[in-house]
Amino acid sequence: MLVSNSMKRKELTPEQRERKRLTQRAYWERNKEERNAAQREYYHRNKESIRTKQRVVNREAYKQQRIAILAKFGGRCVCCGESTEVFLDVDHVNGGGNKHRKQFRSIHSYNQFLIEEAKLEDFQILCKNCNYAKFRLGQCPHQLDARF
Numbered sequence: 845m846l847v848s849n850s851m852k853r854k855e856l857t858p859e860q861r862e863r864k865r866l867t868q869r870a871y872w873e874r875n876k877e878e879r880n881a882a883q884r885e886y887y888h889r890n891k892e893s894i895r896t897k898q899r900v901v902n903r904e905a906y907k908q909q910r911i912a913i914l915a916k917f918g919g920r921c922v923c924c925g926e927s928t929e930v931f932l933d934v935d936h937v938n939g940g941g942n943k944h945r946k947q948f949r950s951i952h953s954y955n956q957f958l959i960e961e962a963k964l965e966d967f968q969i970l971c972k973n974c975n976y977a978k979f980r981l982g983q984c985p986h987q988l989d990a991r992f
C-alpha cells in the first residue's frame with residue numbers, strides 16, 4: 845500500500861514533466877558554466893605540469909608512429925642502407941612531398957596516414973644525406989657512384 849502510494853506521487857502530468865525537464869536543463873546549463881570555469885581555473889593553475897605531461901604523451905606517440913612507419917617502409921635508407929632512426933626520412937618516390945604534407949593538419953595525422961593508408965610503392969625511406977642529395981641534385985651521388 846505504501847509503495848503504490850509513493851509511486852502514485854511520482855506520476856507527473858505532461859506539463860509537469862515538461863517543467864521538470866526545463867528546470868533540470870537550466871540547472872545543468874548553470875552547472876556547465878561553473879564546471880567550465882572550474883576546468884579553466886584548474887588548467888590555469890596547473891598549466892606547466894599539464895603541458896609537460898602533454899609533451900611527454902606527444903613525444904611518446906610520435907616515437908611509436910615513427911617506429912611503425914619505418915617498419916612498414918623497410919627500416920633503412922633505400923640508397924645507402926643507413927638504419928639509425930634519427931637519420932631517416934620518409935620520401936615521396938614521385939616528389940611533391942611538401943605539398944602533400946601540407947594537406948594534413950598536423951604531423952600526427954600525416955604520420956597516421958603513412959601508417960594506415962600510404963601505399964608501399966609511393967613512399968620510401970631515405971636518410972637525411974641521401975634525401976638532401978636527391979633534393980639538390982635530383983639524384984644521390986651514391987646512385988651515380990660518383991662521389992666527390
Ligand SMILES: [Zn+2]
Pocket residue numbers: 921922923924925926970971972973974975
Ligand atoms: Zn642514405
Ligand SMILES: [Zn+2]
Pocket residue numbers: 923924973974977984985986987
Ligand atoms: Zn645515397
